[in-house]
Amino acid sequence: MSIISKDISKAIELLNNDELVAIPxxxxxxxxxxxxxxxxxKSIFKTKKRPSFNPLIVHIASKNRLSNIVxxxxxxxxxxADAFWPGPITLVLPKKEIIPDLITSGKPTVAVRVPNHPITLQLLNQLEFPxxxxxxxxxxxxxxxxxxxVENYFKHDIKMVLDGGPCKRGIESTIIGFEKDEPIIYRLGSTPIEEIERVIGKISIKNKEEISPKAPGMLERHYAPKTKTILTDDLTKSIKFHSDKRIGLLIFNDILNDDNIQFKVVLSEGSNLYEAASKLYDALHQLDEQELDIIIAEKLPNYGLGKSINDRLSRATKC
Incomplete structure (x- = not known):
């Protein structure tokens, strides 16, 4: 049975004994x-039921340790790295031989980042390994x-969730690889393209790969509720079409009232994309607990973090 605790020393003890700990x-x-x-x-892959062809991200304590990994x-x-670390950018770079192939799914590159959370940075700085x-x-x-x-998912599978409170950014890091030294986005994420391009110029996107993904988050179906979910840019039409069902609604900023809606979550009444991203997954968890027939999600403005949110919702709605 897992416990939710702020005890970093306990997390260190478990990790040193090859146990898994959920970290913020x-x-x-x-x-x-x-x-x-x-x-x-191996326990990570087994516990998550994650296919072995899908590589993992390595978390390090600072950018100064990147040369130990790549x-x-x-x-x-x-x-x-200079502009965004610690923060939600993951870099996919040629790995050193010390990095096990199991981590990289046999690929010559490794995904690595420095997370921006004080508790996890404190943890990483006290460990002798990434x-x-x-x-x-x-x-x-x-x-x-x-x-x-996490506890709802794995309370019988892991011993500890290190409690860091709610995640502030709310969706996964943006993953960037390099082909002939030119950057390519493999996964849209918490760092918007516009912010990245201000640092390195124009960047292309190659974020779908089913057979042998170069990075996590490239598979077509991902981040999905158990409840059937659809993504639409015409809420009124979709609600009318599914009026015979118990409907849950995920919307950006509008207060839409309709007798057919059983449960509704508004991501940001102030139309703030950062707030919407921070609430996205928790909203989907809430909707998935309501015994609905269908979740109707509204497509967000397709710029900035809206692109990343739409990417997640698109993958969540694939059957």
Whole structure:
């Protein structure tokens, strides 16, 4: 049975003994283990029911430790690390031989980031090894942004959730790889494209890969509620079409009243995309608990973090 606790010393003890601990980050909670422990890494894949072809992200305490993990850092990768770390940017770079193939799904590159959460940074600075930490949810399910979400998923599978409160950013990090030293977004995330381009110039997107993904979050179906979910830019039409069902509504900023709606969550009454992102997964968790027939999600403005939110909702609605 897992416990929710702020005891960092207990988390260190468990991680040193090859156990898994759910850890907070600014994006989502991660299911963490020692990257150099084969037992711990295998346990991550087994606990999440995650396919072995889907690589993990390595979390380090500071950008100064990046050279311990990777063998080559392109100039634009260093610019991104300097600008955004600690923070929700993950870089996919050539790995050093010490990084186990199990972490990278046999690929020559490793995904790495410095999380921006004081508790997890304190934890990482007291450990002698980096942590692999994919989102602390069963594979393809809604990501967890509160310790209670993790406990609901894994209370019989892990011993501890390190309590860092609700995640402030709310969706996963933006993942950037490099092909011929040029940056490419493999996963849209908590750092908007516009902010990235202000640092390194124009960047392309290649964020879907079903067979052998270069990074997490590239599969077509992901982040999905158990309840059937659809994404629409015409709420009135969708509600009318499904009027014979118990409907849950996920909307951006509008107070829409309709007798057919059983449960409704507004992401940001003030139309703030950062607030909407921080509430997204918790809203989906709430909707998924209401015994609805269908969740109708409103497409957000397709710029800034709206692109990332729409990406998550699009993957959540794939059957």
């Amino acid at each position: 980050t600014e994006t989502v909670y991660g299911l963490a283990g020692n990257i150099f422990s084969e037992n711990a890494v 063998s080559y850092i392109p100039i634009k990768a260093q610019l991104l 942590l692999a930490a994919p989102s602390a949810n069963p594979f393809s399910n809604i990501s967890p942004t509160k310790p209670e979400h």
